[in-house]
Structure formats: structure tokens, C-alpha cells
Amino acid sequence: xxxxxxxxxxxxxxxxxxxxxxxxxxxxxxLMAGLFVFIAWLGMEETETQNIIVVDxxxxxxxxxxxxxxxNFEYGNFTLEEAKQMFTSSNYTAVLYLPENITxxxxxxxxxxxxxxxxxxxxxxxxxxxxxxDLKLDLFxxxxxxxxxxxxxxxxxxxKFSESGNEKEIDLEKNAVGFVFGLFxxxxxxxxGVQVMRGVIEEKTxxxxxxxxxxxxxxxxxxxxxxxxxxxxxxxxxxxxxxxLALYTIAFQVVMATQYGVxxxxxxxxxxADLIGQMQNNPGFDSKMLLQQDNIIxxxxxxxxxxxxxxxxxxxxxxxxxxxxxxxxxxxxxxxxQQFMLPVxxxxxxxYIISIFVIQNPDGPxxxxxxxxxxxxxxxxxxxxxxxxxxxxxxxxxxxxxxxxLIIAFFIIVWLASKIYNVGILMYGKKPSFKELLxxxxxxx
Amino acid sequence: MLxxxxxxxxxFSGHQALKDVSIEINQGEVFGLLGPNGAGKTTLIRIINQxxxxxxxxxxxxxxxxxxxxxEKIGYLPEERGLYKKMTILDxxxxxxxxxxxxxxxxKIRLKAWLEKFxxxxxxxxxxxxxxxGMQQKIQFIVTVLHEPKLxxxxxxxxxxxxxxxxxxxxxxxxxxxxxxxxxxxxHNMASVEEICEKIALINKSEKILSxxxxxxxxxxxxxxxxxxxxxxxxxxxxxxxxxxxxVDKQQKGNLTIARxxxxxxxxxNKLAESIIPSVKLRFLEEKLPSMHDIFVQEVSEKKTQPKxxxxx
Numbered sequence: 001x002x003x004x005x006x007x008x009x010x011x012x013x014x015x016x017x018x019x020x021x022x023x024x025x026x027x028x029x030x031l032m033a034g035l036f037v038f039i040a041w042l043g044m045e046e047t048e049t050q051n052i053i054v055v056d057x058x059x060x061x062x063x064x065x066x067x068x069x070x071x072n073f074e075y076g077n078f079t080l081e082e083a084k085q086m087f088t089s090s091n092y093t094a095v096l097y098l099p100e101n102i103t104x105x106x107x108x109x110x111x112x113x114x115x116x117x118x119x120x121x122x123x124x125x126x127x128x129x130x131x132x133x134d135l136k137l138d139l140f141x142x143x144x145x146x147x148x149x150x151x152x153x154x155x156x157x158x159x160k161f162s163e164s165g166n167e168k169e170i171d172l173e174k175n176a177v178g179f180v181f182g183l184f185x186x187x188x189x190x191x192x193g194v195q196v197m198r199g200v201i202e203e204k205t206x207x208x209x210x211x212x213x214x215x216x217x218x219x220x221x222x223x224x225x226x227x228x229x230x231x232x233x234x235x236x237x238x239x240x241x242x243x244x245l246a247l248y249t250i251a252f253q254v255v256m257a258t259q260y261g262v263x264x265x266x267x268x269x270x271x272x273a274d275l276i277g278q279m280q281n282n283p284g285f286d287s288k289m290l291l292q293q294d295n296i297i298x299x300x301x302x303x304x305x306x307x308x309x310x311x312x313x314x315x316x317x318x319x320x321x322x323x324x325x326x327x328x329x330x331x332x333x334x335x336x337x338q339q340f341m342l343p344v345x346x347x348x349x350x351x352y353i354i355s356i357f358v359i360q361n362p363d364g365p366x367x368x369x370x371x372x373x374x375x376x377x378x379x380x381x382x383x384x385x386x387x388x389x390x391x392x393x394x395x396x397x398x399x400x401x402x403x404x405x406l407i408i409a410f411f412i413i414v415w416l417a418s419k420i421y422n423v424g425i426l427m428y429g430k431k432p433s434f435k436e437l438l439x440x441x442x443x444x445x
Numbered sequence: 446m447l448x449x450x451x452x453x454x455x456x457f458s459g460h461q462a463l464k465d466v467s468i469e470i471n472q473g474e475v476f477g478l479l480g481p482n483g484a485g486k487t488t489l490i491r492i493i494n495q496x497x498x499x500x501x502x503x504x505x506x507x508x509x510x511x512x513x514x515x516x517e518k519i520g521y522l523p524e525e526r527g528l529y530k531k532m533t534i535l536d537x538x539x540x541x542x543x544x545x546x547x548x549x550x551x552x553k554i555r556l557k558a559w560l561e562k563f564x565x566x567x568x569x570x571x572x573x574x575x576x577x578x579g580m581q582q583k584i585q586f587i588v589t590v591l592h593e594p595k596l597x598x599x600x601x602x603x604x605x606x607x608x609x610x611x612x613x614x615x616x617x618x619x620x621x622x623x624x625x626x627x628x629x630x631x632x633h634n635m636a637s638v639e640e641i642c643e644k645i646a647l648i649n650k651s652e653k654i655l656s657x658x659x660x661x662x663x664x665x666x667x668x669x670x671x672x673x674x675x676x677x678x679x680x681x682x683x684x685x686x687x688x689x690x691x692x693v694d695k696q697q698k699g700n701l702t703i704a705r706x707x708x709x710x711x712x713x714x715n716k717l718a719e720s721i722i723p724s725v726k727l728r729f730l731e732e733k734l735p736s737m738h739d740i741f742v743q744e745v746s747e748k749k750t751q752p753k754x755x756x757x758x
Contacts, residue, residue, distance in 0.1 A: 006543050014532065207527030211588075214494040214521045215544035217513075426496070428525060439458055 003216045004224045011199065011228025016235065025239050032240075033247035050120050051092045052110075055083045057100040062131050071123055087111065096124065103135050171387055175359040177300055178386030182355045182379040185313050186348060189378070192233045192317055193324040197337065199225050200328030200425070209425045218425060219418045226321045230314065301388055308385050315406040316378030320344065322410075322417035329424030330432050351376035355383040362387070368398070374409030377402045416441060446508070447472045447627045448493070448596060453502035455488055462488040464651045465502070470596075470629065470644070475622055477642035477659070478631040479737075481745050484648045486631045487524060490598055493629075494521055506596065517546045520594030524601045524631075526585055530574040534565070537573065538588050545592035552591060559587045563613075579610050586614055590621065597621060598629045603637065615641065635738035645737070649745050663734040666743075669708040670733040671717055676700045677725030685724040690717060701728060 015021055051072045056062045059077045067073045074092065083095045095111040102108060108128055110121070137147055200222075203209040212221055327340040354376065358367040362384045371381035381402050387393045423440040424432075432440075448470040455463040463485045470476045480486045491497045493504055495511055504511040506518065529537055535556070542552035560566045563583045573581060582605070590597065599618070603611045618641065622628060630642055638645060639659060647655035655662060670693065675682060679702060683692055689712040694705040706717070714732055721727065735743075 003544055006540065010540050014529075203529075206530060207523075207525045208529055210496065210523040210525055211521065211527075211541065212544065213496050214516060214519065214523075215541070426491070 004220050004227075007216065007221060007224025008228040008231065011225050012231050015195070015229065015232045021232070021236070025236050026243070028236075029240050029243035029247055032244050033250075048093075048117075050094060050116055050124075052094045052096050052124070053078065053083045053087060053092050055080050055095060055097045057098060058102070061135060062098055062128075064134075065127055065131060067127065068123070071120065071127075073127075084111070087113075096128070098128065103132060103139065106132065172359060174300065174386040175362055175383060178305075178383040179355055179359050181305060181309050181386070182382035183352070185309070185316055185382055186352045186379050188233060188313055189316050189320045189348060190345075192229050193321045195229050195232075196226055196321040197324035197328040198334065199229070200325050200421075201331065201334055201337075204329065204331075204425055204428075205333060213425065218422045222322070222325050222418055222421050223414075226318060226325065229321065230317060233313075233317070300386055304388065305386065309382065311403065312378040312382050312406070315374075315403070315410060319374060319378075319406070319410050319413050320348065322414045326417035326420040326424065326437075329421040330427075330437060332428060332431070336431050347375040348379070351379035355380050358383045372398070372402050372405060374402075374406045377406055446470070447474075447506065448629075449505040449508075450489070450493065451503050451505070453489065453492055453499045453504070455485075455492060455497070455499050461651050463492070463499075463648075466648065466651075466653045467502075468646050468653070468656065470627055472627055473622065473625050474644055475618075475628045475630055475642050477638045477645035478629055478648065479633065479635075479638065479645055479741060480648035481633060485651045486648055487600060489648070490521070490523075490600055490629070490631060493598065494519060517592065518595040520589045520592065520597045522585065522589040522597075522599045522602055524604065528573045528581065528585060528588070531572055533570050533572055534560070534576075534584055535569050538584075538591055541588045542591045547592045555591055555593075556587070559591065563587070578605075579607060582606055582610055583613075586617065590617075594626065596627045596629065598631070600631045601634075602630070602632075603634065633741070635736065635741055638737050647741065647744060654744055655740075659737065662740065663737070666735045666740050667732070668735070669711065671706050671708070671714060671730065672733050673704045673706060673717070673721065673730050674728035675702055675704070675721065675725040676728060677702075681724040682721060685721045687720065689720065705733065 049070045049072065050067075052067075052074065054062060054065060054073050054075045055078050056075070063075060065073050065075055073096075078086070080095075080097055083097075086092065087095050093113060094116065097109040097111065099105070099108065110116075110124065116124075133147075134144075137144060203212070203221075209221075216224075323344045327337055327344065330340060331337050351370065354366060354370050358364075358370075358380055361367060367380065367384060370376040371384055381394075381399070384394055385399075389399050390396055420437055420440050446469055448468075450466065450468045453463050453466045454461070466485070466489060468476070468478075478486050478489070488497070492499045493511070495504075495513070495516055506515045509515055532540070535553075538556045539549055539552045542555075543549065547555075556569075557566070560569060565580060565583060568576060568580065573584065576584065586602075589599075597618075602614060602618075606614065615637070618628060618630075630638070632638060642659055644658050645656065645662060646653050657665075671690075673682075679695070682702070682704065686692060686706060689710060690706045690708055692704055693707050696703045708717075714730065718727070718730060
């Protein structure tokens with residue numbers, strides 16, 4: 001036991017000390033935070049004011065066009081040629097051309113000097129659309145009131161009717177969140193499983209493995225390596241989570257500050273009260289949704305998801321890394337792993353693809369079976385789990401069965417993998433075939 | 446008796462690697478484990494280290510059946526050897542010694558002594574990949590003996606060593622022997638066997654075919670031949686041999702004649718001296734024992750199975 005601990009320590013410290021670990025661990029969350037900031041920036045309100053000349057071929061049909069504080073419409077009886085001339089030598093930022101056939105074609109043209117943001121374009125679209133609608137209502141002699149009554153925004157609610165009579169809506173948002181968790185498990189199994197394999201190959205090509213196995217049993221060496229790398233993984237997660245939260249908070253505050261001029265360095269309660277106040281007064285701002293009861297972030301049971309994530313990551317990782325270790329032991333160099341990788345990576349990739357369909361159909365037979373089968377369950381079950389366990393969620397017995405099978409499969413696979421590993425690490429020179437691997441499995445201890 | 450290997454047999458998926466092999470090694474001996482490639486030497490060593498398990502037979506160390514605890518007293522330098530390239534000498538040595546049960550502090554003290562002896566102290570915090578090949582070989586030897594093993598197993602220890610390092614390590618092996626370490630020395634370099642080993646076992650085609658002290662083995666292969674160097678008349682010399690000896694071969698080097706004579710009736714060296722001293726001026730006289738090399742080649746090629754000739758008949 002003491003020796004396994006030594007091995008774990010070595011596997012852990014040599015990896016954590018590497019420059020590549022440091023780089024990935026620090027850059028990872030930076031990239032994530034960068035992505036958040038980018039998304040936030042895309043959705044941000046235009047701060048630049050757009051001064052737009054409106055050319056209306058049906059003057060004065062669009063007389064009522066209205067802007068807002070960042071959108072000024074200069075409406076007059078111009079021709080397009082006149083407008084273009086005015087436009088070039090002035091501080092107007094764009095020309096909006098509303099052609100004569102606008103009510104049939106449902107399209108207009110915006111000429112600009114500098115690309116307006118998506119947000120401005122959307123705003124302009126909305127302003128024009130409203131008037132086009134009014135024009136059409138006039139044309140067909142329909143009054144607004146009647147139109148509003150008739151105008152339909154249809155939505156289909158898919159509800160599952162279970163045998164016990166409980167009704168359950170399929171919550172795509174929740175499933176999508178589950179899928180993201182599953183995706184992380186998929187990525188991490190690959191990332192760390194391959195690290196285990198590399199470690200095994202390294203020991204074999206360095207020819208140190210025979211020295212080690214006369215001090216410890218091969219099984220101890222394999223397990224020590226697997227656990228050591230798992231600890232590296234958890235260290236990385238924890239740093240990532242902390243750094244991501246920190247960076248996200250900073251980025252969020254920077255966005256707030258530039259958006260509302262709020263001094264976020266003040267007492268925090270004051271800040272949040274200010275922010276909420278400001279956000280509620282501004283219906284255009286998306287972040288307000290974060291505070292709503294039914295926002296997806298608030299509807300997910302995060303403690304459950306995180307603990308399930310820890311379980312399924314660990315289970316899936318242990319299962320696959322044992323197989324990766326066996327592959328590593330069977331080959332002499334990394335270039336030889338290709339033929340053995342396929343049968344191991346295939347179920348992983350399959351699980352990932354199945355998960356995409358499971359988002360849409362979380363209770364179908366595929367979702368059920370692949371979340372029970374140990375080789376795919378870590379990813380597929382994770383995708384289903386966001387709806388919770390028990391009432392209205394996944395039945396307890398399904399989750400229990402999936403978890404127990406994963407544990408049992410882990411023991412069986414580690415046992416089989418260690419058999420291949422025992423023989424493989426001392427074999428040099430020839431590349432074994434699958435047939436030979438089977439022979440190694442049968443070879444008595 | 447330090448190590449006793451009793452009737453070990455082992456086969457790998459149909460191929461018999463060892464067949465009923467027994468060896469005994471006393472405390473403080475240097476034991477040569479000889480045999481051609483593929484004879485089963487490495488398999489036997491791996492079984493002694495319990496890296497693989499025998500099908501039948503047993504291994505005793507110090508009278509106890511071999512166990513993980515006992516194996517800590519073994520130092521093993523495998524033929525396929527290496528170190529962690531990215532680890533420093535210090536970390537590596539402490540780690541490997543730790544796996545053998547040596548506390549960190551103790552390992553550091555011992556490592557320092559060894560590194561000073563080999564003048565490697567300035568490199569203690571360097572990664573192995575930054576060292577020259579010769580240095581790596583020294584480090585490899587140090588990590589093998591750092592836990593002060595009672596039994597040292599060296600599988601082809603000098604393969605890839607330059608002559609300077611070979612001598613250095615050879616000297617250290619002899620020092621360890623002086624301090625009571627028992628050494629198993631597996632090789633097919635027969636010159637070094639005659640030089641270092643006291644006892645040998647020859648394994649060929651999975652079986653032990655020869656064992657005993659180097660001296661006894663060579664004597665038992667003696668063809669009762671002697672080498673005589675003398676000055677004088679060859680006819681007088683031949684006459685002096687008379688009926689007890691016969692001349693096999695001769696060589697003339699100026700005045701000196703070197704003759705190879707064979708005893709016809711078990712007559713010994715004394716008898717030969719007595720017979721020829723009156724007739725010629727004797728320069729030297731020695732019993733011609735076969736070298737281990739000759740014995741090895743003879744034994745191994747004799748045991749080679751004859752290829753079937755049916756095809757051509």
C-alpha cells in the first residue's frame with residue numbers, strides 16, 4: 001500500500017510540475033472566460049449612435065418610423081441618389097432604403113460606412129417591420145385589434161405520459177445542460193486516458209518497467225499510475241473551476257462597469273442592488289434573465305449534477321484508462337497504438353453521438369440502454385440527468401443500476417486489463433495482434 | 446545457502462521456457478548464469494524476482510520461500526534497462542530506493558556517497574536525459590545497489606559499456622562481493638566469467654546442462670593436454686616423452702619450441718616434468734585447460750538439434 005502511494009506521488013508530481021500542465025491549467029479558463037466575454041459582447045447593446053437617413057419610395061408611408069436613444073432616423077422626401085450624396089460627406093452612419101415594393105418583397109437595404117452591430121441591425125429591422133405590418137393591415141382593411149387576436153404564435157409542448165399517470169414535459173434546455181456535462185466527461189476521459197497510455201509506453205520504451213516491477217506488482221504500478229493521473233485531473237478541474245469563476249466574475253463586472261458606469265469596487269450589497277435596479281429598468285439587457293426564477297441556471301440541481309459528474313467521470317475514466325493502459329503495454333511506441341485504439345474509442349465516440357439524439361428523446365430505448373451499458377453510461381446518463389432523479393426525473397432504479405454496472409464493469413475491465421498489462425510490459429520487439437492479446441488474457445498468472 | 450532454486454519449470458503458451466532447473470548459491474559467491482540467447486536465463490531471473498510465476502518448483506531466499514518482502518533484498522539490473530529520462534538523479538534514486546523500502550533520508554545519504562565515488566555529485570539535480578551515456582550507466586548501477594541488496598542479479602551488466610566503465614563497475618562488483626554480497630552474473634561473455642565467477646550453471650534449451658565451480662568444470666573438460674616450452678633438440682624431446690605422452694602439435698619460435706602434448710595414460714604434470722627435464726632446457730610448462738568459451742561453444746553446439754536431412758535423401 002505504501003508503495004502504491006509512492007507510485008501515485010511520482011505520477012502526480014512529475015505531471016503537475018510539467019510546463020504543459022501549468023500552461024493548460026491556466027490557459028484553459030482564460031479561453032473559457034474569453035468565450036463568455038465574447039458572447040456577452042455580441043449580445044451587448046450598441047453604445048455607438050447610429051444616424052440613419054431613411055429613403056422612402058412611398059413617402060410618407062414610413063413617416064412614423066421611430067428610433068431610440070442610439071438610433072436616430074432622418075426621415076424626409078429624398079431620392080436614393082440624394083441620400084447617398086448627403087451620406088458620403090456627412091456624419092450620417094447609414095442609409096436605409098425602403099423600396100416601393102417593400103410590402104410585397106418584405107425586404108429593404110441598409111448602406112453603411114462602418115459595419116453596425118447585430119444589435120443595431122435587429123433594432124432597425126424591428127422598427128421597419130412594425131410599419132410594414134401596419135401598411136399591410138391598411139391594405140387589407142384589417143384593424144390592429146383583430147390582427148392581434150388572429151396572430152398566432154404556435155408552440156408544441158411535448159409531454160410524456162408515464163404509466164403511473166405522471167405527466168412530464170421534455171425539457172430541451174435541461175437536456176442540453178446535461179449534454180454539456182456529458183461532453184466534458186467525454187473530453188476528459190480522452191485527455192487523461194491517453195495520458196495513462198503515454199505513461200505506460202514511456203516506461204516501456206525507457207526500459208525502466210522491469211526494474212519497477214521487481215519492486216512492486218505490475219497491478220500496483222498500473223493502478224498507481226491510473227490514480228495518479230486521476231488526481232492530476234481533479235487538481236486541474238478544481239483550478240479550472242476557481243479560475244473560471246474568478247475570471248467570469250471579473251469579466252462580468254467589467255462589462256457592467258462599461259455598460260452602466262457602476263463602480264463595482266464598492267460594497268458588494270450596494271453593487272448588486274444597484275445592478276438589479278439598473279437591469280430591471282433596461283428591458284434590452286439579457287443578463288436580467290439570469291435573475292429570473294425560470295432561467296436555466298436556476299432550474300438545474302447543481303449539487304446533484306456535480307456529484308454525479310464526479311462519479312461518472314471517475315467511473316468512466318477508470319474504466320477507459322485501464323483499457324488505455326493495456327493498449328500502452330502491448331505496443332513498443334506510440335505510433336503502433338492505432339489498431340488497438342479503435343475498439344476503445346469507438347464506444348466513447350458512439351456515446352457522444354447518441355447523447356446528441358438523447359437531448360431530443362431522453363426516454364427512448366436508445367437513451368435507456370446506452371445509459372445503462374457501462375461503456376457509454378458515463379456520457380449518456382450525464383446527458384439525461386439534468387432533469388433530476390426520482391419524481392419527474394430519471395427513476396432511481398435506472399440510475400442505481402447504471403452506477404452499479406459501471407462499478408462492476410470497472411472491476412472486470414481492470415482485472416482483464418491488468419492481465420494484458422502484466423504480459424505486455426515485458427514483451428519487446430514484435431507488435432502483437434488481437435489474437436495474441438486474447439492469448440495473454442488466457443495465460444495463467 | 447542464500448538462494449536455492451528448486452525444480453523450476455515454466456512454459457509460455459506451449460513453449461517450454463524452463464524445464465526442471467535447480468541451482469544453489471552460497472552467501473558471498475559470484476555465480477555465473479550462462480547460456481545462449483533464448484536459453485531461459487532471463488526467465489529464470491524473472492522467476493527469482495517473482496516478476497513472473499513459475500508453473501512448478503520453488504525459490505528460497507535465506508531459507509524462506511520467496512516473497513515480496515524477501516525480494517526487497519534483491520538488486521536487479523535487467524538486460525532491458527533504463528531510467529525515467531525526465532526525472533532528476535536525486536528524485537529518481539529516492540523513488541526507486543523507496544520502492545525497495547529505503548526511507549528517503551537514508552537513500553539521500555547513500556546516494557551522496559555513491560555519487561561522490563563516481564564523481565557525479567555536480568549532476569545530482571540534472572535530468573537523466575541531460576547525462577552522457579556513460580553517466581547514465583553509472584546511475585543505473587547505483588540505483589540497483591542503493592538499497593544494499595543481499596543478492597545482486599546482473600543480467601549482461603557490461604553490454605554497451607565502454608572498457609573504462611566496464612572496469613570501474615567490475616571493481617565495484619568485486620568490492621560488493623568482499624562485503625558479503627552474493628552476485629548472480631548472467632552473461633555470454635565468457636572471458637569475464639573466468640575472471641569474476643566462482644561457480645556457474647549453463648542453461649541451454651530450457652535445461653541446466655552443466656554446473657559447478659569454474660575450476661572443476663574446466664578440469665572436467667580437460668583433455669589431459671599440456672603446453673611445454675623448451676630449448677633443445679626436438680628428437681631428444683620426443684624420445685623423452687616415451688610411452689606416457691604423445692606429441693600433438695609443435696611450433697618453432699627461434700630457439701623456443703612450443704609443443705602441445707597429450708597424456709596417454711593419465712600421467713600428470715609432475716611426470717611430464719620429470720621425463721623431459723633431463724633432455725631439454727625447460728622454459729615453461731602448464732596444464733592446458735579448456736577455456737569457458739570452448740566449453741560453452743562445445744556444449745551448446747552439441748545440444749543443437751540436427752536438422753532433418755530427409756528432404757535430400
